[in-house]
Amino acid sequence: MSDINYNIHTDGLRLSPLSIIYQSIRQLPGLILTFYFAISRGSGENWIYIILALIYGLFIFPITLLNFYYFKYLFTKDELIIHSGILSKKQRNIPLKRIQNVNITQNFIQRLFNISKIQMETAGDANAEGVLDSIKTSKANEIKNLIKSYQSNVPSNVLNNLSVDSSTLNIDNNEILIDSDNTQEKQEYVNEEDNEKELISMSVKELIIYGILRFRPVLFVLVAWIYSIGQQFMPEDIQQYLEDAIYNIEEYSNSMNWFLISLYFIALFLVAFILSWILDIILTINQWWSFKLKLGENKLYTSHGFLNKRHGTIPLKKLQMIVLFSNVIRQKFGYWGLMLETAGLSSVENRRPETAVPFAKFDKVIELAKGIINFDFPITYEQVSRKTIRRAFIRYFIVVLIITAIAYSFGLDYYWFSLLIPIVYFGAVLRWQHRGWQIQDDKIIIKQGFYSRRIKIIPINKIQTINVKRSFFQRRLQLATLHVDTAASSGINDASITDIDENDALKLMDIISKRFHKLN
Amino acid sequence: MFQLSPEIKSQWAISGVSRLIFFTIVAVALEYFIISDHIHKWFFADYVFSALVFTFFLLLLFIIPPLKYKYWKFDVRENEIYIERGVFTRIHTTAPYSRVQHIDVIQSILDRWLGLGKLVIYTAGTKGADILIPGLPIQYAEDLRDQLKNYTSEDAV
Numbered sequence: 001m002s003d004i005n006y007n008i009h010t011d012g013l014r015l016s017p018l019s020i021i022y023q024s025i026r027q028l029p030g031l032i033l034t035f036y037f038a039i040s041r042g043s044g045e046n047w048i049y050i051i052l053a054l055i056y057g058l059f060i061f062p063i064t065l066l067n068f069y070y071f072k073y074l075f076t077k078d079e080l081i082i083h084s085g086i087l088s089k090k091q092r093n094i095p096l097k098r099i100q101n102v103n104i105t106q107n108f109i110q111r112l113f114n115i116s117k118i119q120m121e122t123a124g125d126a127n128a129e130g131v132l133d134s135i136k137t138s139k140a141n142e143i144k145n146l147i148k149s150y151q152s153n154v155p156s157n158v159l160n161n162l163s164v165d166s167s168t169l170n171i172d173n174n175e176i177l178i179d180s181d182n183t184q185e186k187q188e189y190v191n192e193e194d195n196e197k198e199l200i201s202m203s204v205k206e207l208i209i210y211g212i213l214r215f216r217p218v219l220f221v222l223v224a225w226i227y228s229i230g231q232q233f234m235p236e237d238i239q240q241y242l243e244d245a246i247y248n249i250e251e252y253s254n255s256m257n258w259f260l261i262s263l264y265f266i267a268l269f270l271v272a273f274i275l276s277w278i279l280d281i282i283l284t285i286n287q288w289w290s291f292k293l294k295l296g297e298n299k300l301y302t303s304h305g306f307l308n309k310r311h312g313t314i315p316l317k318k319l320q321m322i323v324l325f326s327n328v329i330r331q332k333f334g335y336w337g338l339m340l341e342t343a344g345l346s347s348v349e350n351r352r353p354e355t356a357v358p359f360a361k362f363d364k365v366i367e368l369a370k371g372i373i374n375f376d377f378p379i380t381y382e383q384v385s386r387k388t389i390r391r392a393f394i395r396y397f398i399v400v401l402i403i404t405a406i407a408y409s410f411g412l413d414y415y416w417f418s419l420l421i422p423i424v425y426f427g428a429v430l431r432w433q434h435r436g437w438q439i440q441d442d443k444i445i446i447k448q449g450f451y452s453r454r455i456k457i458i459p460i461n462k463i464q465t466i467n468v469k470r471s472f473f474q475r476r477l478q479l480a481t482l483h484v485d486t487a488a489s490s491g492i493n494d495a496s497i498t499d500i501d502e503n504d505a506l507k508l509m510d511i512i513s514k515r516f517h518k519l520n
Numbered sequence: 521m522f523q524l525s526p527e528i529k530s531q532w533a534i535s536g537v538s539r540l541i542f543f544t545i546v547a548v549a550l551e552y553f554i555i556s557d558h559i560h561k562w563f564f565a566d567y568v569f570s571a572l573v574f575t576f577f578l579l580l581l582f583i584i585p586p587l588k589y590k591y592w593k594f595d596v597r598e599n600e601i602y603i604e605r606g607v608f609t610r611i612h613t614t615a616p617y618s619r620v621q622h623i624d625v626i627q628s629i630l631d632r633w634l635g636l637g638k639l640v641i642y643t644a645g646t647k648g649a650d651i652l653i654p655g656l657p658i659q660y661a662e663d664l665r666d667q668l669k670n671y672t673s674e675d676a677v
Contacts, residue, residue, distance in 0.1 A: 465616075
């Protein structure tokens with residue numbers, strides 16, 4: 001039964017050899033850029049570029065190789081052990097029972113090689129995170145199933161094998177974990193897959209509608225991103241290009257009248273809008289291709305993606321908050337989505353709340369949400385104080401003032417910006433109208449957002465701390481912000497009710513804390 | 521409701537002094553290297569800006585610690601810890617004992633001179649998750665820690 005009688009340097013398993021190629025490909029953009037600069041700028045005094053390129057070329061590939069050589073992982077009776085490091089060695093032991101989420105992701109290059117990255121996330125201390133980047137896809141699935149069966153407390157054959165003799169786990173480096181000729185075990189995995197009940201999936205038609213109704217400023221972000229990269233690597237060229245462009249436009253526009261200019265402006269805007277729209281549709285289809293949500297034992301499993309495949313696990317036991325999301329347009333058509341916030345570790349890269357449903361009809365989403373947490377969907381909400389309009393308006397007004405000041409310093413017709421003031425006031429009113437909250441027996445429900453809408457449902461027994469904050473400006477208006485802190489790790493969904501009467505906030509704090517103690 | 525030990529005021533004052541020194545040096549450096557070339561000729565006489573920064577932080581040194589002390593209150597209740605604090609932004613926090621992950625008592629050098637300690641209560645929360653009570657007599661802090669320790673649970677998520 002002892003599982004310590006192994007020598008890691010002979011017994012551990014390596015990542016897939018294909019991961020060397022994959023990691024090298026990932027280094028390519030950096031390599032190409034460095035060499036580009038070495039060649040284009042690396043003459044005369046700028047020898048620094050050549051040296052950089054040399055360092056990069058001479059070291060990066062060997063380091064990739066060495067990293068591969070020294071990275072070993074091993075599953076013992078109840079632990080995952082990872083050894084890594086070229087000069088400074090690192091050993092990481094992750095108890096299998098503490099693994100919360102197992103995510104398997106596959107990007108385009110990894111798909112070509114049929115390898116996957118598997119991330120095993122714990123809710124414990126920051127060091128207990130396991131990332132294997134990358135291993136064979138079939139191995140990744142086996143590991144996922146191994147952890148699943150370990151945690152479901154049903155001692156399967158796999159587990160028995162594991163506990164009897166750890167060496168059977170790694171007899172053969174090609175067949176990780178379990179001997180593949182043991183068909184009985186294979187059978188069991190298949191059964192387990194069958195036990196999962198499919199809750200929701202997306203048809204291609206729905207996918208396209210989702211893309212159409214998403215309306216994200218994709219093009220804007222893309223252009224800004226390209227610009228920022230350009231700024232970093234060739235600021236002078238970009239500067240020159242922009243100056244030329246502005247000069248040309250000025251020349252050109254001087255020869256036209258205002259009507260034509262505004263026509264061109266509208267046309268430009270339309271083209272940008274349509275491009276952005278099409279891009280968004282394509283990105284959406286790629287991201288959510290063949291989306292499926294399945295229910296396993298106390299866990300939800302998601303899978304989606306066209307070029308980059310993603311499999312996610314959502315442990316329902318660790319659920320902290322559920323969030324219904326939509327935007328103004330999607331809501332008009334009756335479509336909502338569902339995000340689940342779980343307790344996990346926020347240090348994992350790109351930690352986001354798991355999307356259980358990206359896009360479905362409202363009834364379907366509500367039905368699913370009620371299956372996860374029992375709650376009544378509120379018909380009416382308590383509104384926050386009207387004074388919040390004043391606060392929002394002042395904040396927006398300051399932004400308008402700053403824009404006007406900038407416009408003034410550039411010698412533009414700054415007084416046009418006064419037109420923004422009523423618009424901004426209207427925005428502040430809309431913001432107030434779309435905020436609301438309700439406290440049910442054991443849930444807090446918070447609604448917010450005019451354009452992008454969110455309804456957050458927080459179970460009171462998941463609360464960690466309750467805070468009431470009153471800033472200097474809020475105190476002048478007798479307002480307060482109530483914030484309930486949970487262990488939700490993404491930090492995107494903030495559970496606070498902003499700008500309610502300060503006495504109400506303190507009373508609510510009391511009520512919530514009393515209910516918390518009754519529930520726990 | 522309890523108040524902190526009054527010695528904490530001198531500790532805050534000392535950290536105020538270090539802030540005063542830091543910002544005065546920054547102001548002088550700014551003025552010497554950057555501002556003096558462009559602005560002061562029509563805006564300020566030499567080193568008036570630094571003097572203003574110095575007086576501002578000197579005033580804060582006398583104003584802030586008593587106010588901070590006045591508004592810092594905490595209560596050890598039957599099943600939760602309650603805190604009220606803040607001069608400009610007032611914050612009230614309650615943390616149920618069942619959410620405590622672990623508790624530390626921290627003593628800096630300044631704390632040791634004054635016989636004080638800080639109690640830090642960690643929860644699994646994400647925003648303002650760690651609760652820090654400064655300026656407790658060290659004996660009291662340790663007793664409180666031992667008392668609260670009984671409540672900590674492994675699985676407080």
